[in-house]
Amino acid sequence: MAAPKSAPLTFLITAGPTIEDIDPVxxxxxxxxxxxxxxLARAAHHExxxxxxxxxxxxxxxxxxxxxxxRTTLVAVRSASQMHRAVMQHFKQADxxxxxxxxxxxxxxxxxxxxxxxxxxxxTLRLKPTVDILKALGEAKQNGVPVLIGFALETGKGSTAAAxxxxxxxxxxxxxxxxxxxAIVLDTPAAMGSDASTFxxxxxxxxxxxxxxxxxxxxxxxxxxxxxxxxxxPH
Numbered sequence: 001m002a003a004p005k006s007a008p009l010t011f012l013i014t015a016g017p018t019i020e021d022i023d024p025v026x027x028x029x030x031x032x033x034x035x036x037x038x039x040l041a042r043a044a045h046h047e048x049x050x051x052x053x054x055x056x057x058x059x060x061x062x063x064x065x066x067x068x069x070x071r072t073t074l075v076a077v078r079s080a081s082q083m084h085r086a087v088m089q090h091f092k093q094a095d096x097x098x099x100x101x102x103x104x105x106x107x108x109x110x111x112x113x114x115x116x117x118x119x120x121x122x123x124t125l126r127l128k129p130t131v132d133i134l135k136a137l138g139e140a141k142q143n144g145v146p147v148l149i150g151f152a153l154e155t156g157k158g159s160t161a162a163a164x165x166x167x168x169x170x171x172x173x174x175x176x177x178x179x180x181x182x183a184i185v186l187d188t189p190a191a192m193g194s195d196a197s198t199f200x201x202x203x204x205x206x207x208x209x210x211x212x213x214x215x216x217x218x219x220x221x222x223x224x225x226x227x228x229x230x231x232x233x234p235h
Contacts, residue, residue: 009229011044012094012146013037014087014101014133016056018080022125023112031192032102034058038066039221040098045069047225052094054086056101080104080130087133091140096147096228099134102192106130138180147231149183149224150175153191169200169209176202182231185224201227 015037020028034055041053042065051072055063066072075090077083080103091097106127116123134150141148152172156164172186183203191197196216200209201224212220 009095020107
């Protein structure tokens with residue numbers, strides 16, 4: 001195996017969606033596949049690092065290439081609350097945390113223990129916010145450790161493409177500061193399930209973002225892992 005590109009670190013990476021149960025049959029989720037999170041895990045392993053991958057429900061084909069990697073631990077979760085518990089359990093071991101998972105922002109306030117039956121009247125589903133894991137991690141950081149990288153999947157607001165692009169960037173920068181992140185990756189719903197996408201990385205203290213246009217997730221993952229290791233180095 002090639003020598004590590006940097007000193008071995010421990011990377012905590014999250015991937016995939018969460019599932020929030022409405023009843024034993026139905027649930028709320030999203031289109032995240034875990035492909036980028038798995039690519040990040042492979043890239044970190046390739047660089048010689050230890051990896052803890054906490055993943056929501058994803059297809060076995062996404063996880064299979066990781067199962068025999070000696071320095072990689074896979075932790076399966078289902079819901080946002082389970083993701084929160086697992087992340088907080090492991091984050092003190094981590095030098096770097098990359099929160100790539102598409103964690104649900106809301107969960108049913110009261111999941112039904114039995115299947116809800118179809119009726120002629122409308123059904124009102126009451127939701128409550130889930131824990132903001134990224135914000136909790138930002139508050140738990142001590143002396144800049146772990147390096148914390150988040151993702152902002154945004155559509156943006158505005159009547160023109162330029163206005164929507166500017167709106168997306170403003171929201172990513174707001175999250176970067178509000179959640180005490182070291183870097184944030186801006187992408188769009190087009191990234192979900194795709195093998196390549198366009199990403200913009202904003203790093204704290206650097207005015208302009210770095211754009212990666214139409215890049216495969218494998219190549220982008222390698223670049224992000226190396227950036228994360230660099231951010232940990234003393235300035």
